[in-house]
Every structure is written in structure tokens, then in C-alpha cells.
Amino acid sequence: AQTVTQSQPEMSVQEAETVTLSCTYDTSESDYYLFWYKQPPSRQMILVIRQEAYKQQNATENRFSVNFQKAAKSFSLKISDSQLGDAAMYFCAYRSSGAGSYQLTFGKGTKLSVIP
Amino acid sequence: DTGVSQDPRHKITKRGQNVTFRCDPISEHNRLYWYRQTLGQGPEFLTYFQNEAQLEKSRLLSDRFSAERPKGSFSTLEIQRTEQGDSAMYLCASSLVISGNTQYFGPGTRLTVL
DSSP: OOEEEOOOSEEEEETTSOEEEOOEEEOSOSSEEEEEEEEOTTSOOEEEEEEETTOOSOOEETTEEEEEETTTTEEEEEEOSOOGGGOEEEEEEEEEOSTTOOOOEEOOOEEEEEEO | OOOOEEEOSEEEEOTTOOEEEEEEOSTTOOEEEEEEEOTTSOOEEEEEEETTEEEEEOTTOOTTEEEEOTTSSOEEEEESSOOGGGOEEEEEEEEOGGGTTOOEEOOOEEEEEO
């Protein structure tokens, strides 16, 4: 079974600075998808960024980018120019690309605080 | 596109009672998922539907839990004889096959069992 580990329960960053959230995963599969989701307090989970394992290029979405190291099974999220609205729980998630396997496996999350 | 909606947002019940939650997916999304999230944890997969067919169920889905998606649109999740351990946030997500199955989540139903 796949597992996802987020080793940083809490992180903080000064507004306008850059922060990196870590995620590692364990799988025997060669093709899969990785995601970062953001869950603000008392609000719904929002997709931040998605990466296909077969793509070598790291995904980017505006101020959000990932560092995908397939051999190391590492998938970190970098948030540049941090804003107060970035404060939230961030979850890393894995999904197999195999037919019939559509469930997401989540890590325990990292709580990000943004300091004004 | 109005997003995934869930009803109710909060439910408080007494142990032993039955509860039912509803999820309305994004229009035309053919896959619908249920997850459970307890405090301090990431969501855990419960079950998923493709159209009206329930294709996968987690070991977490005990026989007290039942989910339906009768017409391939909205879904219901029923918990019978609730226990205090059922207290959690129940999340629904939906996806569209042709868009890579990226899952979009609703706001969740927070269940408290007294």
C-alpha cells in the first residue's frame, strides 16, 4: 500500500518570504499522480497543484511550484511571496494511475502560519 | 459551475441514532468519492462511485455505513447506529474522467456523536 509522509506538522513564514513544505511517499508503481491540497480553517479543500510522475518538468501554478524528485520519492511544495491568505493546512496526496484505483492517499498535513 | 455541495454542514446526534448526509457533485462529473477526516489527520478514503455504480469500498466502511448514488447524480452516505468514534468530518469529492480525474472537494459535513 502507498503511504504519504509529511514530516513537518507546523511551519511558519514571514509575509512575502518563501517557504517549502516537504512530502515523501512510498510506492512500487512507476506511474502515478501527486497533489498538494490547501485546507483553510473551516473552509473546503482546494487543489493547489498537480504533478504527473511521467513528466520530468516540475509543475508550477503562479506562486506555487513543486520540486519532484522521483528517485528519492520526494514532492515538496514551494510557496513564493507568501501572503496572509496562504495560511492553511496543506496536504500532500498520492493517486495511482492504474485503472480502477482512483482513491487519494493523504499525508497528515502541515499547518502553515503566515506572520505579517 | 457551482462546485461540490454537501448538506448538512454540521450534524449533532446521539449515540445509536442514524444519520444521512447528502453530496451534490459538480455537474456532469461522473465520479464521486467519500472521505472521512478526523482531527489532526488527512482525509481517508471510504468509497467511490462511477455514475451510479459503487466500484470501491475501503475497509473503513463498516456494515453500519451505506452509500448510494441512485441516478448517477447526487449521493447519500448513511451511518446507522452511530458511535462516538464516528465523529469526524465527512468529505465528498467529484471528478471527471476526461479531465484526468482530478478530485474537487466539497465543504464537508461535520458529525458530532454525543
